[in-house]
Amino acid sequence: MNTFFILVGRDLRLSVRHRADTVMVAGFFAITVILFPFGIGPEPGILERVGAGIIWVTALLASLLSLDHLFSDDEQDGALDLLLTSPAAPTLVVAAKIVAHWLTTGLPLTLLAPILGVTLQMPVGSAAPMMTALLIGTPTLSLIGAVGAALTLGARRRGILMPLVVLPLYIPILIFGVGAIDTTSMGFDAGGLFTVLGGFLLIAAALCPWAAAAALKIASE
Amino acid sequence: MNTFFILVGRDLRLSVRHRADTVMVAGFFAITVILFPFGIGPEPGILERVGAGIIWVTALLASLLSLDHLFSDDEQDGALDLLLTSPAAPTLVVAAKIVAHWLTTGLPLTLLAPILGVTLQMPVGSAAPMMTALLIGTPTLSLIGAVGAALTLGARRRGILMPLVVLPLYIPILIFGVGAIDTTSMGFDAGGLFTVLGGFLLIAAALCPWAAAAALKIASE
Amino acid sequence: MHALANPTRFLKLAATIQPWAAGLCILCFLFGLPIALLFSPPDYQQGDTVRIMYIHVPAAWMGLFCYGVMAAGSASYLIWRHPVANMIAKSSAPIGAMFTALCLLTGMLWGQPMWGTPWVWDARLTSMLVLFFLYLGYIALGGAFDSPEQGDKAAAILALVGSVNLPIIKFSVDWWNSLHQPSIFSMAGISVDAAMLPPLFLMVGAFQLYYVVVVLMSVRAQVLTAKIRAAKLMRTT
Amino acid sequence: MTGFAMVPAMSNQTQSSVTLNVSNLSARRGGRTIFEGLSFELQNGQSMAVVGPNGSGKSTLLRVLAGLLRSETGTVQINSYNTQDICFSGHRDGLKGALTVHENLTFWANLYSAAENAVETAISLMALEAVLDMPADMLSAGWRRRAGLARLALGTASIWMLDEPYTALDTENVTRIDNLLSAHVESGGIALLATHQAPGFTPTQRIDMANYRAKAPEGPEMDW
C-alpha cells in the first residue's frame, strides 16, 4: 500500500510540477465546450437540450487526450522497464497511474462541470446529477482508457489508434451518463441509471488494471 | 521542388506503411461523429439542426489529434536535427509535412463527410457545400495546426497544450465553415462565406510555413 | 484442441474438411436463396419485406458468433500460446466485420419501411455498431506493430476486453424497451411461423459454412506465409 | 575519492543465498530465435561479462533475465534474500526530465524501500552534488547516465544487470562505475555486464553470445 502511494505521488508530482498542467486539462475542457455554441449557434432551446451530451462527449475526449501519455512517457525514457523490474507489482503500477490520472483530469472535470453547464444554459437543477454522474463515470473512463493506452503502447500512430480502441468501450458510459443527467433534470428518478454507472465502475475496476498490466508486458517485448 | 516531393513522399510512406493508418483517421472521425447522437439522443429534428456543427468540431479534433505527431516523432528519434542540417530549407520541410498531413487526414475526412452527414440525418442537399467547405477549410486546419505543433514541441504535456494553442485559431474556420453549410442548405447563397474561407487559406498558406519553421528552430535549441 | 495446435497437423485436417464444407455451403445457398427470396410465405404484417430477415438474422448471428470465436481463440492464444488459435481469431475478424456490416445494412434497409427511418439510436442497434468498431479496432491494432507477435497479443487482449459487449447486444432488447424485434427463440417458444424456419436455417447453414471455408483458407495461407517468412529470416541473418 | 563500502541491506543475511540459475534458455524476437541452449549459474560474489558482436543477443539476454521478455524455452531461477532482487539498467536510463536529479533518486529509493541514508550515500558515491537540483532534462549525456546509474548505489538489489553502462561516460566516471561494481561483487552481490568496452574490473565469468546463436531450424519439423 505504501508502494502504491509512492507511485501515485510520483505521477502527481510529475503532472503538477508545472502548475500549468492542471490548468491545461481544465482549459481544454472549457475551450471545447465553448466551441459547440459556436458550431451550433446560440439558440437557447437547442443548447439546453444538448448540454449534457456535449459535456460528456468533451469529458471523453479530454480523458482520451490526456491518456495518450499515461504510459508512453515512461516507455520513451526507459522508466517503464525499471518500474516493471522493481519490486512493485505491474498491476499496482498500473493502478497507481490510473488513480493519478483521475486525480489530475477526472476530478477537475467533475468540479468544473457545473460552471460549464451554466455557459451552456443548462437548468440549475442539473448541476447535482451532472456532478454525481461524472464522479462515478470519469474513473471508469480512466480505467478503460488505461487499457487502451497500454494496448497501443508500441503501436504506430497511437494518437489515432487510441480513440478507435477506446471510444467504443466509452459509449455505454456516455449513454448512461447523459441519461442520468437528463432523466433527473426532467424530474424523474434516475437511480437505476446511476446504479448501472456504478456497476460499470466496479467491473472496470476489477478487470482493467489486470488487462492493462498484461498489455504493458506485451508492449515491453 | 524535387526536394519537396522527396519529403512529402517520405511522410506519406511513413503514414501509409500499413494501410491500417488511413483507415484509422477515418475511423476516429466516424466514431466521434457517432458519439454525438449517443450523447444528444436520436431525435431527428435536433440532430439535423446541429449536424454541420458536429462534423466541423469533429474535423477539428481529428486534425488536432493527428497533428500531435507532426514534428514530435522526428524530434524524438533525432531525425529533425538531421532534416534541419540537411540542404532542404526548414520552410520547405515544414511545408512538405503540412501537405502530407492534409493528404492523409483532411482529404479522407472531406471524402467521408457526406456519408457521415447521412447518419446525422442531414439533408441530402448539404453534401456538396459540406465537401466544398471542408476542402477549403481542412488545409487551413493543417497549416495552423503545424504552427501549434512546432510551438509546443519542446513543451511538456503537448497533448493538452496543443488544443489550447490551436483551438482558438481554429474557431474562425469553424464559424465560417458551419455557416457556409447551413446557409447553403437553407437555400441562400453562401458565396461570401466560401470566399472568406478561401481567404483564410491563402493567408495561412502564406504565413504558417514560415511561422512553423521559425518555431521549430527555437524548439531545437 | 491441443492436437489442432500443431500447425502441420492442422494443415492436413483443414485440407480434408475444406472441400466438403465448400460443397455443402454451395448447396445451402443453392436451395436456401430461392426458397427464402421467392418461395417462402410473406409475413401477414410486413409483406415481402420480411424476406430481408433471411439475410439479416443469419448475418446478425454470424456477427456475434465470429466475435465469440475471436474472443475464444484470443483467450487460448494468450493462455496456451496456440498459434493456430490466434490465426483463427485473426481470420474471423474481417469476416465478422463483414457480417456485422451486412446486418447493419440490411437492418437499415428493413428499418426504412418498417420504422420509417433507417436508423435510431437504440440499444441493440448502437451496440451492434459498437461491435463493428470493435472489429475495426481489433484489425487496426493487430496491424499497427512492427513485430507481428506484439500486434497479435495486443489485439487478443482487446478482443477479450471487448467481449463484454456480447451480452449487451444479446440482451439489449430485453433490458431496454426497444423498437427492435425480440428474440425468435426464447423461453416462451418460437415466435415465427413454422414455414419461415427451413429457409432461415438453410441460410444460417450457408453463412456458417461460408465462414468455415474462408477461415480455413485464410489460416492455411497464414501458416504457409509464416513458414516462408521464417525461412527467409533464417537465410538473411 | 573515499572507499566504496556498500553498507545497507546486505548485513544480517547469509550471503550464500543469492543465486541466479539459468538453464537451457532460448529467446525469440521478431519471429526469429536469437540464442538457444544457454545455461549458467552465478552465485554470491560472482560476476559475468556478456560479450558478443552487435546483434548477438546481449540486450535480449539481459531483458529475459530481468523478466522484461518472455523466454522461448528454459528457466531462469533467482534466489535472493532481498525483496528487490534485480537492478536493471538498459540503453535508456529512465530519468524523468521534469524532476530534479534528487527527486528522481528519492523516488527509486522509496520504491526500492532503501535504507534511510541510501540517497545521500548514492549521491556521494556518484559525486552528483553539483547537479542535485537540476531537472534531469538539462544534463549532458554523461551526467545523465551517471544520475541514472546512481540507482545502483542505493544498495538494495543483489543482482545487477547492466546493458552498456559505460556509454557516454568519461574516464573518471568509468572508473567510478568500476569501483561500484567491484564493491558490489565483493560484498556478495551478483553482476551481469553487457558491454563492448573492457571493464576496469574483472568479472569472474564471461559468456560469448556468439557461441549460442541459434541453428537454422529449417525443414518440415518447424513448429511454432
Next chain:
Amino acid sequence: MTGFAMVPAMSNQTQSSVTLNVSNLSARRGGRTIFEGLSFELQNGQSMAVVGPNGSGKSTLLRVLAGLLRSETGTVQINSYNTQDICFSGHRDGLKGALTVHENLTFWANLYSAAENAVETAISLMALEAVLDMPADMLSAGWRRRAGLARLALGTASIWMLDEPYTALDTENVTRIDNLLSAHVESGGIALLATHQAPGFTPTQRIDMANYRAKAPEGPEMDW
C-alpha cells in the same frame, strides 16, 4: 551575434576551398554560458577530436557548429564546394523505425542529392546487406547505430560532425567507422569528432573543452 556566412556551390572549385572557421565562439544553455573564447580553423584534410569531461560542452559545440543552436557570441564560417556542407550525427540516430534500413538510407541519399550508386556504396561500406529489409525498429543498438552512420558513407557532405559515433559498436564496427573517417579526411574532407573513446584514426587537431569553460558569472550580475 552570430554570423553564418555560407559561400554557395561554385562550379569548378578545388577541394582546397573547404574551410571551417570558428572565432571567439561562446554558447549559452539553460541560462549559463557553457564555453567561451573558442577559436579554431579547419581546412580540407584536417580533423579534430573534441574532448573534455562530461558536461564540458562537446555536444553543445557541435550543435552550434551545425547551426542547431545559436551561439552567444562569435562567428562560424563555412566555405564549401558542396551544396550540402554538413553531415551531423548526434546522440540519436534519426532512423525511422517503421521504414526499412534501405528505405531510410535511400531517403537521405535523395535528400542530399547523392550520386546514383551512393546507396549501394554506403551499404557495402557499412556491411548492411543482411538487414536491408528489416524495419529499423527491430535492429539491435549497434546495428541501428551502424545503419544511422551509413548516411556518412553517402559521400555528399564535406564536413562531418559526429557526437560519440562509437556508442554501442563492437570492435569490428569501430574499425569500420575509423576507416570511413580516414578515407573522408584523406580525400579532403573535414571531420569533427566528440568522443570519450580514443579513435583508431588520429585526428590532426584536438580541442579540450575543459580549457574553454566559462568563468562562473555568479553574483548580482547574473542575468536570466
